[in-house]
Amino acid sequence: MTVNVVKLRSKLADTVNRVAYQGERVILERRGTGVAAIVSMEDLALIEKLEDEADAKAARKALEEMKRKKLKPIPWTKARKQLGL
Structure with missing residues (x-):
């Protein structure tokens, strides 16, 4: 389902219900672009689980590289200091 951002206001409750109870995914468009x-x-x-798994995989890969290169x-x-945090 695709909804124009401007028109979303009048359809918000219905849109949220369709997402929450029917599992629909809604793309919000502005000027024809999602x-x-x-x-x-x-x-x-x-999505968050997949991101966490990807982060864990990247961390394991980085640790393996550090061990391999003896870093x-x-x-x-x-x-933190190097990053200015």
């Missing part, structure tokens, strides 16, 4: 989406909580949980980790205080 700019955002509304998804169910179940879809959001799945030492950078202390968090030093990393």
Whole structure:
């Protein structure tokens, strides 16, 4: 389902119900281009789980590379300073 952002106001309750209870995914458009989406909580949980798994895989890969190259980790205080945090 696609909804124009301007027209969403008049359809918001119906749109939320379709997402929440029927599992629809809604693409929000502005000038004919998708700019955002509304998804169910179940879809959001799945997206977040996939992101967490990808992050964990990247972390394992980085640790393996550090071990292979015999690199030492950078202390968090030093990393924060280097990043300007």
